[in-house]
Amino acid sequence: MLELHNLYFTVPDGEESGGGLRNIIDGIDFTFDDGKFYVITGPNGSGKTTLAKLIMGINPVSSGDILFNGQNISKLTITERSKAGIAYSFQQPARFKGITFRDLLAVATGVEEESKLLEILGRVGICPRAFLDKEVDARLSGGEIKKIELATTIAANPKLAIYDEPDTGIDLWTIGPMVSLLKKELAENRATTIVVSHNKAFLEAADVVMIINSGKIVYSGNLEGAMPLLDDLSVCTYRNSCEGDGDAGCYR
Ligand SMILES: Nc1ncnc2c1ncn2[C@@H]1O[C@H](COP(=O)(O)OP(=O)(O)O)[C@@H](O)[C@H]1O
Numbered sequence: 369m370l371e372l373h374n375l376y377f378t379v380p381d382g383e384e385s386g387g388g389l390r391n392i393i394d395g396i397d398f399t400f401d402d403g404k405f406y407v408i409t410g411p412n413g414s415g416k417t418t419l420a421k422l423i424m425g426i427n428p429v430s431s432g433d434i435l436f437n438g439q440n441i442s443k444l445t446i447t448e449r450s451k452a453g454i455a456y457s458f459q460q461p462a463r464f465k466g467i468t469f470r471d472l473l474a475v476a477t478g479v480e481e482e483s484k485l486l487e488i489l490g491r492v493g494i495c496p497r498a499f500l501d502k503e504v505d506a507r508l509s510g511g512e513i514k515k516i517e518l519a520t521t522i523a524a525n526p527k528l529a530i531y532d533e534p535d536t537g538i539d540l541w542t543i544g545p546m547v548s549l550l551k552k553e554l555a556e557n558r559a560t561t562i563v564v565s566h567n568k569a570f571l572e573a574a575d576v577v578m579i580i581n582s583g584k585i586v587y588s589g590n591l592e593g594a595m596p597l598l599d600d601l602s603v604c605t606y607r608n609s610c611e612g613d614g615d616a617g618c619y620r
């Protein structure tokens with residue numbers, strides 16, 4: 369169970385406001401239950417990535433507490449949180465010249481056995497033998513790099529997996545299988561899964577849809593109940609598939 373208590377992330381508001389402060393995350397209270405699939409959505413700039421980073425410890429909490437299975441993890445480092453069973457998949461994964469998938473997976477999972485590494489790659493739908501010794505560098509497509517990022521997160525067998533827009537750069541036809549994969553991992557591990565996404569396929573797969581606006585949770589519940597608010601916020605229009613602007617499948 370992951371509990372957020374009165375959570376804030378506050379930054380200086382820039383020169384023009386005369387040195388004021390801005391709450392990017394603005395007093396969030398929420399409990400995530402074990403074994404559920406949460407999908408967080410909301411307008412651009414509403415604080416979704418910031419919230420995900422606070423949970424992983426990539427951003428420091430300004431005030432409030434984060435409890436994971438009863439332990440206060442608010443002050444723990446990323447490594448300590450990772451040891452506690454939390455894994456994070458970046459919206460924009462890093463690329464590394466000279467580092468191969470084999471190296472990256474081995475570091476992420478502690479596994480070096482080739483058959484195991486091939487199996488992990490196979491699970492995320494990339495051809496294992498063709499990719500194992502490829503470099504994780506600028507020559508890869510956005511979709512390929514996202515898949516390897518998913519592989520490292522899944523392979524760590526986390527108790528809590530956080531995926532920030534895992535569908536970015538992924539071809540539309542792969543999104544369905546990606547949703548199934550994350551749900552299957554969840555079912556096998558009884559982990560909690562938090563996905564930040566606007567994608568219809570993810571929202572439809574959610575046990576709980578959460579909407580964030582201006583750093584606050586403005587809705588949590590089923591998708592049906594979320595629809596009017598999503599329309600209001602112009603996050604998503606379920607009825608408008610946005611085809612033609614490269615955003616098909618999005619709820620915007
Ligand atoms: N460290 C930071 N310092 C100042 N502003 C930040 C910082 N991190 C995020 N922001 C701002 O907070 C807002 C929310 O960002 P983000 O969480 O990335 O939004 P989302 O993922 O919902 O699109 C944005 O306006 C962003 O520019």
Ligand SMILES: [Mg+2]
Pocket residue numbers: 416417418459
């Ligand atoms: Mg974001």
